[in-house]
Amino acid sequence: xxxxxxxxxxxxxRAIAPSSVCTALHKPCRLFLGxxxxxxxxxxxxxxxSIPSIDWRTLPPRAEFYTPVFPHPSFRSLLLAIALFFCTxxxxxxxxxxxxxxxxxxxxxxxxEFLRALPLLYKNPAALLPGLPFALTLLTxxxxxxxxxxxxxRRHHIHSTYPFFIPFPSPLLGTFGAFILIRSPIRTTxxxxxVGASGPIVGFLFAVPALIYGVLHSAVVPALAHPDPSxxxxxxxxxxxLRLLNALFHPGVNPNTLxxxxxxxxxxxGLFATSLNLLPTAQLDGGHIxxxxxxxxxxxxxxxxxxxxxxxxxxxxxxPGSLQPQxxxxxxxxxxxxxxxxxxTAPLYDPSPLDRPRxxxxxxxxxxxxxxxxxxxxxxx
Numbered sequence: 319x320x321x322x323x324x325x326x327x328x329x330x331x332r333a334i335a336p337s338s339v340c341t342a343l344h345k346p347c348r349l350f351l352g353x354x355x356x357x358x359x360x361x362x363x364x365x366x367x368s369i370p371s372i373d374w375r376t377l378p379p380r381a382e383f384y385t386p387v388f389p390h391p392s393f394r395s396l397l398l399a400i401a402l403f404f405c406t407x408x409x410x411x412x413x414x415x416x417x418x419x420x421x422x423x424x425x426x427x428x429x430x431e432f433l434r435a436l437p438l439l440y441k442n443p444a445a446l447l448p449g450l451p452f453a454l455t456l457l458t459x460x461x462x463x464x465x466x467x468x469x470x471x472r473r474h475h476i477h478s479t480y481p482f483f484i485p486f487p488s489p490l491l492g493t494f495g496a497f498i499l500i501r502s503p504i505r506t507t508x509x510x511x512x513v514g515a516s517g518p519i520v521g522f523l524f525a526v527p528a529l530i531y532g533v534l535h536s537a538v539v540p541a542l543a544h545p546d547p548s549x550x551x552x553x554x555x556x557x558x559x560l561r562l563l564n565a566l567f568h569p570g571v572n573p574n575t576l577x578x579x580x581x582x583x584x585x586x587x588g589l590f591a592t593s594l595n596l597l598p599t600a601q602l603d604g605g606h607i608x609x610x611x612x613x614x615x616x617x618x619x620x621x622x623x624x625x626x627x628x629x630x631x632x633x634x635x636x637x638p639g640s641l642q643p644q645x646x647x648x649x650x651x652x653x654x655x656x657x658x659x660x661x662x663t664a665p666l667y668d669p670s671p672l673d674r675p676r677x678x679x680x681x682x683x684x685x686x687x688x689x690x691x692x693x694x695x696x697x698x699x
Contacts, residue, residue, distance in 0.1 A: 532582010
């Protein structure tokens with residue numbers, strides 16, 4: 319805060335005569351310095367009166383003392399987010415219905431069953447109620463993930479949109495996930511980390527209880543390990559967290575024979591989405607976290623990881639006649655990451671290193687990635 323004095327400057331100057339001050343300092347300065355050439359004569363009052371007085375209250379504040387607070391997203395974007403949410407709810411209900419039927423019949427999920435359930439959206443929507451546990455669980459996990467990003471942006475005064483869901487009538491997931499758009503630059507390293515890590519951490523914390531419930535209520539179906547090639551079935555991989563929970567609650571049981579209920583399957587999808595977002599490259603959540611820890615490693619992984627995904631896709635794709643997929647999701651992700659790598663990355667204005675708590679959280683996100691990642695997440699027979 320700047321002080322302002324209303325007393326005339328001329329009266330303030332005449333309170334102490336400058337000439338008397340110079341006379342009093344003349345002898346000590348000559349004794350210690352041996353010369354008094356630096357002492358000048360007092361300027362006339364006409365010169366001092368020509369200097370204008372400054373009213374500090376009229377000066378604009380310095381910009382660095384104020385952080386802009388962006389308004390909330392527009393009401394129109396809120397309506398769009400709500401509309402996309404209900405569209406995604408509809409597609410997730412279809413996917414959840416075929417998961418519920420497969421669990422009731424102790425069979426693996428079937429693409430044919432999904433295609434038969436899809437017309438129920440307009441013929442008999444009430445028949446999709448069995449898919450409600452899957453849909454609500456999955457949308458809760460995805461919404462928690464995106465709200466973690468949203469509130470981290472609000473905390474650091476970063477302008478962003480509301481979470482937008484992506485509806486997709488897929489027999490495997492029911493949605494392509496959700497996203498937010500960041501419309502202002504991320505200025506500091508710590509803000510970059512908070513925005514990148516908040517979503518995966520919150521989503522993971524919501525997914526773990528649902529997965530525990532799914533493992534406790536899962537059915538052991540030995541036929542899942544040897545499916546019928548004459549049917550178009552879908553088999554899901556087992557992440558490390560699922561294997562650990564299976565060893566805890568079902569000792570000695572092959573995790574590939576576990577048939578999860580719809581709530582557990584929704585947790586599986588949430589973990590799968592978390593692992594994809596935590597890939598340490600480009601502008602994914604994992605890329606933001608790695609860049610806040612080491613910009614050099616971020617640049618290196620952004621170029622090398624797409625080639626690694628291509629190699630992983632080749633290793634998980636076997637010849638015809640096997641029970642492994644004839645295509646790999648990693649090919650698609652490698653192409654997307656190549657395209658994202660060409661986008662411009664905004665610079666950081668404050669590259670201060672992360673503090674100790676954020677470094678521990680960065681290690682925790684790496685553990686989440688290891689617990690959620692699957693080399694072969696989806697297998698078609």
